[in-house]
Amino acid sequence: MTNTPDPKRWFALALLCLAAFMIILDASIVLVAVPSIERDLTFSNGGVQWVPTGYALMFGGLLLLGGRISDLLGRRRVFLAGVLLFAGSSLLCGFAWSGDALVFARGLQGIAAAVLAPSALSIVMNTFPAGAERNKALGIWGAVSGVGGTAGSLVGGPVTDGLGWQWIFFINVPVCLLVAVLTPLVLKDSRGPGRRGFDVAGAVTVTAALIVLVYAVVQAPVSSAGHTTLLAVVSAALFAVFVQVEKRSPAPLVPLRIFRSRALVGGNLITIAFGFGAFGLNFIYTQYAQLALGISAVRYGLMSAVLAATAVVGSIVGQNLVTRIGLRPVAAGSLLLSGIGATVMSRLTVESGYFELAFWGLTIFGAGLGAGCVAGSIAALSDVAGEDAGVASGLQNACFQIGGALGIAVLSAVAVANTSGSSPTAMTGGYRVAFAACWAFVAVGLIGTSLLVTRAANRQLQAVA
Structure with missing residues (x-):
């Protein structure tokens, strides 16, 4: 990189965030459509679960490899290849003629996402110089990740009910084509120096x-x-x-020296924690609203909109606070705020009015989620050398996806273990315990927060502010 800022850098960030939002959204939007998919296609006993998990499996498993490939072969080239593969696999998903075909296409989507996400994030890191501008860019990126993880229900409900579940995949295609056309115009190519081996x-x-x-x-x-x-x-x-x-x-795939950075390790623990919360709480709230209360997918989407909206506000406030007061207090405060929101949700009953508890619980949780994702992203990536940008980006994205898979698995298991019967009241009892169990992710995140070196981080931020 030269010392002259790229005049197209904010356009590049907008394009990269659009791609990032699409692939994170795709991990959550399908949850709303699973009942419709199961009715239309033939699956073996329990096989429909592979529609969401097949994507998570390939996405989370191949992220580090995707990051290193982008370092070696060129980040813009690999990003463009990932965009085209994502478009093609989305078409296959929409036209799937059987359950097995859809699961296979979702696996291809996961592979594409594993190539796309780390190459996009490493381009962000190499487009913005270290300091206030990079922190702002990473803050926006973290906000996009947090919102994408919660907005699936808002988008998925109307699309599934209005157009059919196929369109949750078809809508990716024009977005991918737009990104592919604009990529050569606004993105600069880069790759990691040295280490040409694989x-x-x-x-x-x-x-x-x-x-x-x-x-x-x-x-x-x-x-x-x-x-x-x-x-x-x-x-x-x-x-x-x-x-x-x-x-x-x-020529290691993941240079072990990067784990000497307390900021990287702590930031990734925070990222795991908020992935757990973003996907886990949203999944349990989906079950509560649609199964216990019996509301439609569209109405559920409208009810959960406040979560995505407050995550955006929280990310903006969080990014500004990181520059002013440092990473540790923002991360710790965000985690505690999310825990309080989950506690409010744990008081829900089948008679609870939306504005009595759910609105306020989602508002508080969303604000903490937005600010926390920003703090985690900045911490995990601010201390990484340019040659390791791809692998560090892959690691950070992998942590969010693995945290999300863990959140869904753990909270759903907690809900099932604490449900006695199939009545709405019995199901809600299990969901209440699952909401309370969200404090487990707060504990993991606070461990990561303890690794952040406040004094050094503040000196760096104040020097460039």
Whole structure:
């Protein structure tokens, strides 16, 4: 990068955020459409769960590999390839003639997203110089991720009821074509210097470890404890092998030195925490509204709109506060605010009026989510060298997706374990406990917050403000 700022950098950010919003939204929007999909297509017993989880499995498992590929082959080139693959796989999803065909197409979508997300984020990092402008750009990026993780119900309900579930996939195609046309006009290409080799052994082991981990998480609610434990042990063993491979590799897929950064480790723990909250709480609220209360998908989308709206406001406020007071207080405050919102949600009953509890719970939770995603993104990426931008971006995106899969799996398991009967009152009892269990993600995030070095972060931010 030169010292002269790219005059098109804000247009580039808008384009990259559009692509990011699309792929994060695609992870959540399908949840609203699953009942319609199951009615129209033929699935084996329990097979419909692979429509949402197939995407998460490939997305979360291949992100690190996608990040390193973008470093080596050129970020704009890889980004454009991911956009075109996402468009093609979205068409396949919409035209799926069977359950198996849809699951296969969703897997392709996940692969495309795993290429798209880290290359887009690494372009952001290489377009904006370190300092206030990069913090602002990363803050906007974090806000887009947080809103995308909560807006699926708002968009998915009207589209599914009005046009049919196929259109939750078809709408991706014109967006992808627009991004593909504009990419050569507003994005500059870049790649990581040096290390032209490719770490095949590292790529295989870490990808296998992540896929097994994500699979264990998404299958936990329907698998035995022994099966889940076995998968967790296999994943841990593969991660151990990966570490040994990276220590010996002359061109490692993930340079282990990046984990010396307390900001990167802490930021990614915060990102995991808010992925847990964004997808987990939203999934439980979907179940409460549509199953316990029996409301339509469209009405549910309108009821949950406040969550996305306050996440946007929270992200704007959070970005400004990070520059003024530092990362640690913003991250800690955001986590506690989200925990308070979840506590309000835990008081819901089948007789609760929307403006009595749900509105305020979603408002408080959304504000914390927006600000927290901003703080996590900035912390995880602000201390990364340009040559490692792709892999660090892949790691941050992987943490959000794995956190989301963990949130859905854990909170749904908690709800099921605490539900006795099939009446709306019985189901709501389980959902109340699940909402309260969101404090687990607050605890994980606070551990990450403790790793952030406030004094050093504030010096850096104040020097460029």
